[in-house]
Amino acid sequence: MTKKQKKMRSRILITLALFVLLFALDKIGLLEKLPKVLVFVCYVIPYVIIGYDVIKKAAINIKNGQVFDENFLMMIATFAAFVIGEYDEALAVMLFYQIGELFQGYAVGKSRQSITEMMSIAPEYANIEGANGIEEVDPDDVEVGSIIVVKPGERIPLDGIVVSGDSFIDTAALTGESVPRHAKEGDEVISGCVNKEGTLRIRTTKLYDDSTVAKILELVENASSKKARLENFITRFARYYTPVVTIGAVLLAVIPPVILGGGAAVWFDWIKRACIFLIVSCPCALVISVPLGFFGGIGASSKVGVLVKGSNYLEAIAEMDTIVMDKTGTLTKGNFVVSQCKPTGQISKEKLLELAAYGETYSNHPIAKSIIESFQGSFDMNRLSNGKEVSGEGTEILLDQKELFVGNDKLMNRHGISFQAFDGIGTAVYVAYEDVYCGALVISDEMKSGVKDAIASLKSVGVKETVMLTGDRKATAEAVARELGIDRVKSELLPQEKVAAVENLLEQNSSRGKVGFVGDGINDAPVLMRADVGIAMGSLGSDAAIEAADIVIMDDDIRKISDVVSIAKKTLRIVKQNIWFAIGVKLLVLLLGALGMANMWEAVFADVGVAVIAILNSMRALHYKK
Numbered sequence: 001m002t003k004k005q006k007k008m009r010s011r012i013l014i015t016l017a018l019f020v021l022l023f024a025l026d027k028i029g030l031l032e033k034l035p036k037v038l039v040f041v042c043y044v045i046p047y048v049i050i051g052y053d054v055i056k057k058a059a060i061n062i063k064n065g066q067v068f069d070e071n072f073l074m075m076i077a078t079f080a081a082f083v084i085g086e087y088d089e090a091l092a093v094m095l096f097y098q099i100g101e102l103f104q105g106y107a108v109g110k111s112r113q114s115i116t117e118m119m120s121i122a123p124e125y126a127n128i129e130g131a132n133g134i135e136e137v138d139p140d141d142v143e144v145g146s147i148i149v150v151k152p153g154e155r156i157p158l159d160g161i162v163v164s165g166d167s168f169i170d171t172a173a174l175t176g177e178s179v180p181r182h183a184k185e186g187d188e189v190i191s192g193c194v195n196k197e198g199t200l201r202i203r204t205t206k207l208y209d210d211s212t213v214a215k216i217l218e219l220v221e222n223a224s225s226k227k228a229r230l231e232n233f234i235t236r237f238a239r240y241y242t243p244v245v246t247i248g249a250v251l252l253a254v255i256p257p258v259i260l261g262g263g264a265a266v267w268f269d270w271i272k273r274a275c276i277f278l279i280v281s282c283p284c285a286l287v288i289s290v291p292l293g294f295f296g297g298i299g300a301s302s303k304v305g306v307l308v309k310g311s312n313y314l315e316a317i318a319e320m321d322t323i324v325m326d327k328t329g330t331l332t333k334g335n336f337v338v339s340q341c342k343p344t345g346q347i348s349k350e351k352l353l354e355l356a357a358y359g360e361t362y363s364n365h366p367i368a369k370s371i372i373e374s375f376q377g378s379f380d381m382n383r384l385s386n387g388k389e390v391s392g393e394g395t396e397i398l399l400d401q402k403e404l405f406v407g408n409d410k411l412m413n414r415h416g417i418s419f420q421a422f423d424g425i426g427t428a429v430y431v432a433y434e435d436v437y438c439g440a441l442v443i444s445d446e447m448k449s450g451v452k453d454a455i456a457s458l459k460s461v462g463v464k465e466t467v468m469l470t471g472d473r474k475a476t477a478e479a480v481a482r483e484l485g486i487d488r489v490k491s492e493l494l495p496q497e498k499v500a501a502v503e504n505l506l507e508q509n510s511s512r513g514k515v516g517f518v519g520d521g522i523n524d525a526p527v528l529m530r531a532d533v534g535i536a537m538g539s540l541g542s543d544a545a546i547e548a549a550d551i552v553i554m555d556d557d558i559r560k561i562s563d564v565v566s567i568a569k570k571t572l573r574i575v576k577q578n579i580w581f582a583i584g585v586k587l588l589v590l591l592l593g594a595l596g597m598a599n600m601w602e603a604v605f606a607d608v609g610v611a612v613i614a615i616l617n618s619m620r621a622l623h624y625k626k
Contacts, residue, residue: 008102011050015095018046023088043087051078051094069242070283076246077278080253081600084268086275089600093279100608103615123157123191123213129201139191139208146204150195158204159211162187165200169193171555215547229315237286245281245590249274252594269596276593279603280586289578289614296621297571304624305554306564313550316533318568321513323463323561324502326527327470327480328366329520330537330558332445336370339426340442352439356431359395359406362387367427367443368395392471392494394429405432408473412437425479427472447480450559455485457562461569464513467505469498469527498527506532518561524548535561563624571621578614585610 022042025031031039051074058071074097081090126139129147139157142148147163150156156169168180171193180196183189189202191213208214253274257267294311301308308314328334341349357375360368361384387397393414394407405411412419412430419437422428426442455466467488470477477491490501505515517524517531525548528534536549537556553560589606592598 002105005102005105008098008105012095012099012102015046015050015091015098018049019088019091019095022046022091026088040082040087043082043091047078047082047091047094050091050098051075054094054097073242073246073278073281076249077275080271080275080278084271084275086272086600093600093604096604096608100611103612123155126157127151127154139211142204142208144204144207148202148204150200150202152195152197152199154195156189156191156193156195156200156202157213158202158208159190159206160188160202160204162189163201163203165198167198167200168196170196229312237283241283242281245277249277249281252277272600273593273596276598276600276603277590279600280589280593280598280606286579286582286614288611289582289618290575292615293571293575293578293618293621296574296618297567299622300567300571300624301551301564304560304563304567305557306560307552307554308564309550309552313533314568314571316514317516317535317551317565318572319514320516320533320565321462321464322467322505322509323458323465323516323518324467324469324505324527324531325486325517326498326519326524327468327472327477328445330448330518331451331468331480331484332447334366334445334520336367336427336443336445338370338374338441339444340424341439342422342442343439344420344437346436347438352431353441355399355404355433355438356406356429356441358384358399359397359404359431362397363389363395365389367429370443371429371441399433402434406430422473423475425476427476447483448556448558450557452484454558454562457559458565461562461565463565469493469501498524499530502527502530506530518558567621567624570624574617574621578617581617582610582614 022031031042034042054071054074058069058075061069061071074094078090078094081087081093123139125136126142127134127149128137128142129149134149142158148158148160152167162183162185164185166184167182169183169189170180181193183200188205189200191208191211253271257270260266291311294314297314298308298311301314308317325331338353341353343349343352347355353371353375354377356371357377358379360371361379361381363369383400385398385401387395389395390407390411392408393411394405396411397404397406405415405417406429408428409419409421409430412432415432415435417432417435417437419430419432420440422440422442424442426444429441429443431438431440458466465488466486467490468477468481468484468486469490470480471493472480472491474491477489480486481489493501502515502517509515514532516533516535517527518535518537519525519528520537528536528548528550533551534549535551535553537553537558551564585606589598589602593603
């Protein structure tokens with residue numbers, strides 16, 4: 001509990017004690033013997049103790065031209081109650097309103113706790129290794145390439161590569177995983193994790209502003225600014241609703257007594273009804289509980305290692321009925337290996353692998369890297385010239401001034417080279433030298449663990465269609481889709497064709513649910529941004545993932561997508577329950593109050609009671625069990 005909340009608690013206890021005392025004195029008839037002015041003062045003192053900040057806020061808002069808010073409603077309603085002599089009810093309204101506000105503040109703090117726990121990943125310092133030994137500096141001052149020392153129990157301040165040392169690092173704050181990860185020399189580590197055992201020397205690869213921890217903190221801080229449609233509706237609703245009911249209360253207090261006639265008793269009766277109308281009309285239950293519900297959903301997601309950039313994306317993923325997934329890096333590990341070497345017979349396997357390795361020298365593609373790693377010999381770069389990479393096809397290069405083509409069937413067909421197509425499972429890389437087909441290498445990729453279960457889980461939470469996009473061959477893609485239980489597959493796609501495929505799905509689904517796309521966040525940034533919901537997978541430390549995606553899974557566990565869908569759907573159910581409950585109760589008590597069938601106590605319940613119940617319901621969004 002904050003210092004401000006403790007102070008409010010003290011004010012409530014003092015006011016409550018005075019209220020009980022006045023109530024007891026009234027019941028035994030002692031207040032009736034006192035002068036009316038003294039009785040008025042007896043009630044005003046606790047009223048000022050509990051309500052001075054509400055009156056102050058209302059006055060400041062009126063001065064700034066922002067008249068219609070809950071402070072104004074409470075001030076007018078209680079002032080009117082004092083005017084008509086309902087001192088105990090005026091005090092009770094303000095007291096219970098402040099109790100509701102205290103509870104609301106506590107609930108908001110509780111829901112923020114899971115988010116602020118993530119904010120604690122911000123490093124306070126970095127131990128930099130220099131000529132004068134180890135110096136403690138601000139992480140902002142550390143340059144790329146510096147050597148930092150992270151001792152056991154310290155938080156890794158910047159992204160980098162382990163130069164020396166061996167330890168286990170706790171990634172729970174980022175990924176939600178309780179099992180520490182092993183880090184040794186040559187491993188990449190990210191900021192925000194805690195070093196558990198041995199001392200690590202790390203060479204930094206990013207400035208602090210570009211590091212994983214800085215990107216995540218920026219996301220967390222900005223998450224509440226992106227509102228869902230329901231939140232925006234409630235904001236607009238409150239903006240017009242409050243002045244309308246205020247004007248309605250004034251009309252209710254004035255018009256019936258004028259039409260019906262009568263003395264002071266009639267006027268007091270209708271003013272009291274107007275006070276009830278004002279108290280009930282306070283939109284606190286909606287204005288607080290709806291964003292609190294979404295904030296709880298975002299908090300619950302962060303607990304399982306998922307960052308949701310705003311409540312609008314939580315709402316969108318709850319409505320998602322089609323999910324599109326990239327194959328490499330999302331469904332598979334992206335760890336390519338040469339599984340088969342199939343020369344034509346005119347050359348050896350070693351020679352075929354050598355030609356392919358030379359051909360892929362200038363390519364950064366993961367498949368190219370796997371071929372180069374498989375080749376055990378040394379390279380003579382003087383033999384190469386005029387190398388170029390053809391997007392979606394392969395590479396063209398001169399080896400000893402003779403043309404060498406390494407790539408897929410599109411590359412072979414474009415150059416009119418006759419080749420034997422590979423029809424097994426895996427990606428085929430064809431090699432042609434001096435316009436003669438030399439053979440093929442088969443590249444295989446390992447499937448991620450739990451992917452099949454993840455697809456089944458997505459369908460169990462309401463996703464109707466799963467689609468896989470890949471640049472791989474049709475036979476390989478369809479085999480993977482069958483193994484995983486994916487509904488549709490689009491294969492042999494160039495990078496730009498993936499965007500077009502998602503565009504087509506968006507058009508087909510325009511009148512139905514949302515379309516989500518899951519990618520590794522590096523090559524798939526355009527598609528991540530184009531989909532209704534972009535989900536980045538397995539991209540710790542990837543700037544592209546954090547910037548392009550709407551939702552970031554902080555490790556490569558694709559099963560967490562179904563968790564987020566479940567959290568989002570639960571959050572929307574809670575928010576809608578609060579809206580219908582609050583509006584229903586308020587309309588009922590407003591009607592009863594206008595007809596003279598409800599008193600101030602029922603009005604307090606319709607305001608504070610409904611708000612507390614709605615807030616309690618919203619806090620359920622914080623808790624998620626599979």
